[in-house]
Amino acid sequence: MTTVDKKKYKVIGTSPIRHDGADKVTGRAVYGIDYHMPGMLWGKILRSPHAHAKIKSIDASKALALPGVHAVVTGKDMAVAADIEVEAGETSLNYMHLSDNVMARDKALYKGHAVAAVAADTQHIAEEALALIDVDYEVLTPVLNGREGMKADVPLIHPDQTTKVMAFRFDPGTDTGEKSNVAGRSQLKLGDIDAGFKEADFIVEREFTTSWVHQGYIEAQNATAHWNNDDNITVWNSSQGTFNQRQLMAEILKHPVSQIKMVPLEIGGGFGGKIPVYLEVPAAMLSKKTGHPVKMTMTRTEVFEGTGPASAAQMKAKVGATKDGRITAAYAELVFEAGAFPGSAVGAGAQGMFTAYNIENILIDGYDVVVNKPKSAAYRSPGTPQACFPAEAVIDELAELVGMDPLDFRIKNAAKEGDRRADGVQHPEMGNLECMEALKASDHYKSDLGGPNRGRGVASGYWGNAGMPASCSIAINADGTVSLAEGSPDIGGSRTSIAMMCAEAFGIAAEDVHPSIKDTDSIGYNGLTAGSSTTLRNGWAVFEVTNQAIELIKARAARLWETEPENVDFADGVFFSKAEKELKLTFKEMAGKLMETGGPISVAASVAPRGAGPSFTTHMVDVEVDPETGKVDILRYTAAQDVGTMIHHDYVEGQVQGGTAQGIGWALNEEYFYDDKGQMLNSSYLDYRVPTMLDLPMLDTILVEHPNPDHPFGVRGVAEISVVPPLGALANAIYAAVGVRMRDLPMAPHKIVKALQEKNGKTK
Amino acid sequence: MAAVKTHVRTTLNGEATEYLCEPNQSLLEVLRDVLFLTGTKEGCNDGNCGACTVNMDGRIVDSCLVLGVEAEGSDILTIEGVATPEGLHPIQQAFLENAALQCGICTPGFIVASKALLEKEPNPSEARVRHWLAGNLCRCTGYDKIVKAVVDAANTMGGKK
C-alpha cells in the first residue's frame, strides 16, 4: 500500500528477474566455498577445547612430519596489531583484539578459539594433522554470564582491562580505573524519569534474559588466499565488505593495503556475520609459508563455535503510563555479553529500545561485559531484537493494566516526526504510525482467532539504518545497454535493485543494465553490505553516474543537432531539443551515436550519502499453544513495515519475510546451549533449531511506502528491522493464548509448560 | 596419507561418468572437489540442511551422507543436470519469477528436491510442499516465496500436459 503520493516510475517498484538468477538456479554461480585454484592446498584450524585456558606451549612437529602436510602457523607467527578500535557493524573490535580473535596468542578465550592452522594436500590430511598438534593448556575457570561477570570476585578474562564510561563504541571513554570484565558502561538520558514515573498511574518493571543466537547463514565462512612472490596478496571469499576486510587484513598482517586485493565471490548469506575476518588471515599466512594458494572452509560446528553470534543479554525494563494510556517514563538496564573481547551491540540496543514511542523521560544504562564465549558480531539490526523484547513485553502489560487494546496503546504513544528519541534526535519524516494503523485496518486484525488456547500478539520495532560510502561506474554500450560495475557484495538481490535505479534514470529496461560486482582493485571504495544500506547508498552512486552521463550525452546530442548543450534536455528516456521539438532521440538511439560524436562514454562516481532514513515496523501474530506440551504453532503472521520507495518489490518483501522468520526462530527455539564449562552442546543444525519450512505459515506483509525525503529515489533501508518485533510479538501472543508471560528466550516448550504449571499451582 | 583410490562408474546427469575416490570421501566431496560440479552445496555436512540434495536412483538424498564409493552403478542427478539446452526447467523459472531465492546458496538443493516431488505428485498441497521440503533449510526467505514457486511450477508443468 502507498500512503504518500510518490513519483511515477517505470522500472522502480516492479519485480524483474534478477541478473544473477540463471546462474543461481542452475548451480553455475561461484560462491566463496566453490572457489578452486590449480595447485591449491587445504587449510584447517585447530581450536581450543577449553573455554578459558592459558596456552603454555604448542608442538606441531608430529603434524609437520605427516606426509602431505606443508605448514603450520600459530599465534607466535602473528604480527602484533595496533590497539585501535575498528568498525565491525554495530559491534566493535580493536585490531589487536581482532588479531587475537583470529588466532589466540597466549590465552584461549572460548571453546572454539583458533590456536593453530595447518596446510596440507587435502582436507582429510589437514584434519588428521590437527590431531597431531600438541597444545599444553592450563585450564582456567570460565566466566559464562554477563551479570556474573560483573561481580567483583570472578576471574578477569583480560587481567588489565578496566571499565570505561563510553558514549560511543569506539570512544576512548573515561577510564574508571576499575579492573573488571565490564569493558564499557554507557547511558542514554532524556528528560527526568523520576518526574515521569511520578506522573504514572501504572508502572510495570520486569527482568528478561535472552540467549546467544547465530545468524545461521547456510554457506560457512571460507577464504582462498594466495600470497604471491611479489608480496601481493589476493583473497577470494564471501564477505559483506571487501574494502573493510582489506583494511582489517592490512592491520593484522602489517601489510600495505595497496598490496591486498579482495575478490568478492557470491555469498551464501551473512546477516552481519560475514563482516569480520576469520580464515582470511591464516589462509594468507599459510600461503606465504608454502608458496601455494590455500583454501580454508569452516565446518558447521566451527561456524557456531568460532565465528561471531549475537550477544545474550540480561535486561530490566520499567515503563510507566497514565490511566488514559500515555507513557510517561521508561527505564532500562541492558547487560550484553560481548563475548571474549569487548564490543557488543548494547549501544545500538539502547538506541532502538523505546524508539517507536514518544516518551519524554527515558534512562537506559548499558553494560558491555566480556565472557568466555565467541566474540559477538553483528546480526540483523544488531542489539535491537534483544532490547526491544523487554520494551514490547512491558508495554503489552501496561496496555492491559490501562485497559487498552495493545495496538491502540501503541498507536496512542507512537513516535511521530519531530518527537525526540532517547538520544535527543528529533525523528525525521517516517511511517511509524502508518504501519500501526495499516495493521489495525487489516483483515488479520479483524479476524477471529477461532479456537481455544489461541492468542494474538503485537510488537513494534525501530532500526536506524546506515549510510556509508559507495562507488560505482557505468559504461554505455553502443546498443543502448549499460554495463554497471558495483563494489558492494550482493547478498539478497541488491545488484538488481541498483541496476533498476540505473535503468530508471536512463529510461531503459532493467534487463538492459548488466551489473557486476568488482574486486577492490577494480572499483572505488564501498562500505559494508550491511546496515540496510546497500540499495540506498548505491542508489546515490547510480544517481550521480547517470546524471553525469546524461550531461555528457546532452553535449553529444547538441553536437548532432548543431546547438549548445544547454539547449538539450532529457526526460522519460528521451533527449530532445528545447527549441525544435522534432529533434529527439531516445537514450538507446543516442548510445548508438556516441562513437561518431566523440567516442564512448563511461562514468564513475563515489558518494558518502546522508539521511539514511530510519525504519519502523509493527508485527501481528496469532499462535496456538498446546498447554500440555508447550508447543507453539504460528497460525498467522503479518508484518507492516515502512519500506520507503520499493525498488524491487519482491526482494523488499523477501527481506521483510526473511527477517521475520529469523526473529521467530530467535523467539521460540534458537539458543546456544552451554554446559557449566562453557562447552556449546548443540553446535549443529540438528540441535540449533532454525525454523524449517514446516514451522512457519505464509508470512504476510503490509508494505507501507513512505519515501525517504533525503534520497533521490526515496529509498529507505528495509533489510534488517523485521527481525526485531517477532520476539515481543510472540511473547505477547503466548500470553494472550494461555496467560503466561515468557521473559526468558527462547520460549521453548519446556519453559512454557513450567510457567503454566506454576501459574496453575498458584491459582489452585 | 593417500589411500588406494576406488574406480567408480556412475551415470551423472545422464552421462556415463567415472571417477576415482577414496572411501572417506563423500559423494558431495566427489561432486565438488573431484568433478568440480560445485552447484551442489555444502551447508552442514551432517544431513540437516539439504543444501547438498541430489537425486540418486530416483530418490532425493543428502549427498554428504553418501560415500563416493557407494555411488557405484548409480544414476545421479545434480542441479547441473536440471536445465536443458532448450532452457531452464519450469521449477527454475518459477524460482526466478517468484523471487524464491535471496543469497541462493540453498536454491540448488530446493530445486532438486522440488523436482523429485513434482515428478511423483504433480499437484501437491501447500502442506505437502512444506513437508517434502522440511529437510531443506533456507535462512534468507522465510520460505514463503519458495512454497509459492513450487506450487506455481506445479501449475505450469501440469498446464503443459
Add this chain to the structure above:
Amino acid sequence: MATVWIPTPYRDLVGGVETVVVAGSTVRQITRNLDTAYPGFWERLVDDETDRIRPGIAVVINGVVIGTALYEPVGENDEVHYLPAIAGGQS
C-alpha cells in the same frame, strides 16, 4: 549559534545539562569551540592523526546523519548530535 546535544556520559563535562549552545559554522569549528569551553570533547570526538571524526561516531545535523562530517557546514539554528554510527547486518 547551533544547539549541541551532549552524549549522556559526557554531560558531567558540561555541568549535567542536555544541550549547549555553541558558535561555529562547521562541525569542526563547533567541536573546537565546544572543547575550548568544556575541555575533553575534541579528544573524544576527533582523531587528530587523520583529522577525522573518530570511527563509529555519526554526526547528526537536524536529524540527518552525515557520513563524513568534520567539514560539514552548520547553520545558525541547527541541532547537532554526536551518536554511535549504525552499520548493521542485513542479509
Add this chain to the structure above:
Amino acid sequence: MRPIEYVAAKTVQEAVKSLAEKGDAARPLAGGTDIIVQLRGGRRQLDRLVDMKAIPELNELTYNASSGLRIGAAVPCYRVYGDAAVASAYPGLIDAASLIGGIQIQGRGSIGGNLCNAAPSGDTIPALIAHSAVAEIAGPGGNREVPVEDFCTAPGRTVLQSGEILVAIRVPAPAAHFGACYIRFIPRNEMDIAVVGVGASMVLDGNKVTACRIALASVAPIPVYATAAGAALVGKEATEENINAASEAAQAAATPISDMRGTAEYRTHLIGVLTRRALQSAIQRAKEA
C-alpha cells in the same frame, strides 16, 4: 574423516567374515545417515565399513497377512511406508518410519540401521517394540533371534557380538482389532530428535483391552519397554481413567535426564501426555481395524 576401508559385501557370509576380521574396528554400513556423521565428527573411529546394500536378503521387504512382515536390515524407510499393505497393517511402525529426519534421510536411512545405532532417541525402536518385533541376527557362530526390546544394551551399543549382523526385523502379523501408534515430541515440526517418544499397541475386544505394549524413547540410556504400563491396561476397559493409570505407570518406568533437549521434569511430564495420546490413537485405530 580419517582414511577407512570400504567393503561391499555380496552375501551375509561375506559380511560376517569381513566384520569379524576387524572386530570392533569394523561396522556395517546401510543407509549411512548415522554412521557417516559419527565417523566425520570423530565420535566413532573405524578401520572398515562393510556395505550391506548389495546383499539381497538385507534388501527384501516381504509381507504376508498370516506370517507377518520381514524388513531386511538395509531397507530404507521410504520403502516401508511406501508399501500400502504394510502401512495399513503396521500403523505404529509407519508413524515412526515416516518422521525420521526429512525426505532425504528417509530415502537412505533404514529401520535396521536405526535399531543398530541404538540411540535412546531412535524413533523406530519403541514402535518396533510395540509391534512385538524380533531381530534376526547372523554371525560367525550361526543365527539367532532377539526380541527388539532386548536388542539395545547401552547408548550406541547392542547385543551384536563381533562379526554379527542384523539381517532382518520380523514383525508378527497383527491380531484382529489391533491398533498401534508412535508419537514423539519435538520443538520443531520436523528434522529434530525426540524429546520424548512413545510407541503403543493395543488389541481390543469390544472396549476391553486384551493386549497392550508401551515403549518409550529418550527417557533412559536405552529405549524402554514399559511392561508394567502395558500390563496396567490389559483386561481393563479402554477408559480415560485406565489410560491415565497406564500413562502414570509409563512415567514410573522412565529415568530421564536433563539435557539440551529438555529437563528431566519436563520429560516425565511429556511421557504422561504422550502415552495418553498414543494410547488414544492406538485405541482409535484398533476400533477401526
